[in-house]
Amino acid sequence: MFLSFPDFNIYSTPLLVLVVQGLILIGLLFSRFAKTKMSSDLILGLLLLLLCYQQICYTIGFMGWYNEFRNTKINYFLIPIALGVAPLIYFYVKSVTSSRFTFRKRDWWHFVPIFSLVAFRLVIFAYDASQPGFSETQNGYLKIHADEAIVQPLLIFVSFAQTLLYLAFTFQLYINYRKKIQQYFSNIYKLELNWIRNFLVVFSTLFLYGALQDIISSLIVDLSYTQQWWLNLFMGIVVLYVGIYGYFTETTKLKKIGFGFSPEPVDILEAEDRLKTIPEEEIESLKQFMDDEKPFLDPELNLSDLSKKVKMSRGQLSAVINNGFKMNFNDFVNSYRVKSFQDKVKAGEHQKHSLLGIAYDCGFNSKATFNRVFRKLTEQSPSDYANSI
Secondary structure (H helix, E strand, O other), X not given: XXXXXXXXXXXXXXXXXXXXXXXXXXXXXXXXXXXXXXXXXXXXXXXHHHHHHHHXXXXXXXXXXXXXXXXXXXXXXXXXXXXXXXHHHHHHHHHHHOOOOOOOHHHHHHHHHHHHHHHHHHHHHHHHHOOXXXXXXXXXXXXXXXXXXXXXXXXXXXXXXXXXXXXXXXXXXXXXXXXXXXXOEOOOHHHOOHHHHHHHHHHHHHHHHHHHHHHHHHHHOXXXXXXXXXXXXXXXXHHHHHHHHHHHOOOOHHHHOOOXXXXXXXXXXXXXXXXXXXXXXXXXXXXXXXXXXXXXXXXXXXXXXXXXXXXXXXXXXXXXXXXXXXXXXXXXXXXXXXXXXXXXXXXXXXXXXXXXXXXXXXXXXXXXXXXXXXXXXXXXXXXXXXXXX
C-alpha cells in the first residue's frame, strides 16, 4: 500500500498538514505563557502537545515508516495519551474559571497513571534492549508478553473510566461556575465562557468516538490501520479548533477581579436558610439605595462593588438578596434594569432611540443578554412590550 518513507498520500498528507498547524498553535501558546505566565496557556499547550504526539506517531505510520523500518522500536513509546489528556482537560477548565488558580504540589497526583506508564515502558525497553537479538526485531520479550498481553488490555478500561470520570468532574466544575457568576456579576455575557462549553462538547465527542472504536475493534472486528484513520483525522481537526479558539478567545477577565467569593445559590439553600428572616430595614434600605442611587446603570456592577456602596459584607448582601428578594444577584440587578427600560419606553423614548440603545442606557452591555433577561423576567420580547405601549 505505502511507498518508501516518506510517502505523501491521501492518508498521510491531511494528517501532516493538521499536525504542523497544531504544532504552530502550541508554539504560540507556549510563547504567550512565557510572556504572561498565564497557567491556562501552559496547560492548553501541554494538552495539545499530547494530542499532536499521538498524531505524529500515526502520521509517520501512514507515511510508510513501519514498512520502511521493520525493526523500529517506536511501539515502546506509543503511550495512551488519555491518561494525561483527561486531567489536563480538568485543570485547563479550572484555570480559566478560577481567578486565583495555582497548580499545587498535590495536583501532581492526578498524573501518576501517565507517569507510571511511561516509567514502565522505559523499564521494559531497557530490559528488552539488553537481550540478544533485540536489534533484529520490532518488539522484545516484555513488550509482547507483559505490555501487549496484560497491560494494554487493562489500559483500555482504565483509560475509559478515568476519562469518563474527569469529563464528569469538569462538566460539574463548569456548571457550578455558571451558577456562581450569577451570584456575583450583574452582566455575565462576557463571562459565560461558551467557548469552554464547546471545548468540553468537542472532547466528549472525541472520547465517545474513540471508545466506540475500541469496543468495535475489541469485541466485533479488528479494525485496520486505515479504518482507524478517521479518528486520527477528527483528532487533528480537534487540535486545530481547540488551538485556534483557545489562543484567540479572551479568558482572562476573571484574573482582573477578585472572584473569590462563593455565595450559595438561592435554589439550593437549606430549608432552614430559606425560612431565615431578613430584617425588614435591611430589605428596605437596599430597595431605597437601588431606587435613589441607581447603581444598576453601571454595566460592570458586581456583588463586591455593591456591597461596598451599601456598606454590607458580601455575604450579608448575598443573604439579603437571596432570602429577602428570593433572587440571585444577577436577576436582582437586572430586574431594576428591566424596570428602568420599561419606564423609558412608557415615557416614549423608543420613539427617539433604538430599543438596544435604551437597554444600554439602563445598564445592559449586550443585545443577547438584554433580550434573554427581558424575556425571562417579563415573558415577552422587548419589541412586543414596546408595541403594546
